[in-house]
Amino acid sequence: MTGRTDVKHFKCRIERRIATLQLDRPDRKNPLTFDSYAELRDWFRDLVYAEDVDAVIFASNGGNFSSGGDVHDIIGPLTKMNMKELLTFTRMTGDLVKAIVNCGKPVIAAVDGICVGAGAIIAMASDLRIATPDAKCAFLFTRVGLAGCDMGACAILPRIIGQGRAAELLYTGRSMSAEEGAAWGFYNRVVPSGDLDAAAQDMATRIVTGPNFAHMMTKTMLAQEWSMSIEQAIEAEAQAQAICMQTGDFERAYAAFVAKEKPVFEGN
Numbered sequence: 001m002t003g004r005t006d007v008k009h010f011k012c013r014i015e016r017r018i019a020t021l022q023l024d025r026p027d028r029k030n031p032l033t034f035d036s037y038a039e040l041r042d043w044f045r046d047l048v049y050a051e052d053v054d055a056v057i058f059a060s061n062g063g064n065f066s067s068g069g070d071v072h073d074i075i076g077p078l079t080k081m082n083m084k085e086l087l088t089f090t091r092m093t094g095d096l097v098k099a100i101v102n103c104g105k106p107v108i109a110a111v112d113g114i115c116v117g118a119g120a121i122i123a124m125a126s127d128l129r130i131a132t133p134d135a136k137c138a139f140l141f142t143r144v145g146l147a148g149c150d151m152g153a154c155a156i157l158p159r160i161i162g163q164g165r166a167a168e169l170l171y172t173g174r175s176m177s178a179e180e181g182a183a184w185g186f187y188n189r190v191v192p193s194g195d196l197d198a199a200a201q202d203m204a205t206r207i208v209t210g211p212n213f214a215h216m217m218t219k220t221m222l223a224q225e226w227s228m229s230i231e232q233a234i235e236a237e238a239q240a241q242a243i244c245m246q247t248g249d250f251e252r253a254y255a256a257f258v259a260k261e262k263p264v265f266e267g268n
Helices: 034-047 071-078 083-101 118-125 140-144 153-161 163-172 178-184 193-208 212-227 230-244 248-258
Strands: 011-015 018-022 055-059 107-111 114-116 128-131 136-138 175-177
Touching (some): 018 034, 034 071, 107 193, 140 163
Parallel strands (some): 018 055, 055 107, 107 128
């Protein structure tokens, strides 16, 4: 199965085993709609089976990452829904995060400009994050009268930046600067605006030239071990590593080491 590029509610291209996604409403700072939420969820769910994609870049567009849920297309209609309809929506948005976490491929968020609300959640759910000095990331839910515990934020964000820092951002809804994000470990790197796309491509290329079956196993373990004891995690990693030791990439790496050559991995 190949990765889908025939999408309607965001942009997607696949080149050299790297999928690049962009929300495509730059005139409004790339808000999410009901349709783009659902299509992104389905795209990441299908990515598990895509054999031509080994890494994903969720890129900015027009100088911004995403302004989150569209005020007119989402927030307005939500005020008129009943409890069952609201729960259907909140579960759907959470399913997008679960799909990103469980897609089996490393995801890199390339963050420029506005990255707020659900946009901040997408960046948070990614495996790696690169930002420009202009990146402004905010979990705005309290600003619209909602709890900060949206789409897994209270579980995931503290694991990235720490409980106290996460609590501040989730209670206040204030923006986290690129400098703070880098110092707190939210961003892996901050690069000049003109270098963002190249830096993300470089990181993705380094990933896809590695042992991609093993990368899938690493992502799986990073997600699953959150809820394990140390003993369970060590056993799970023993099993995961034994599986990886049966791959051709493990043998290729050994043969290349013996020959004093750089290994060429094939992902199996």
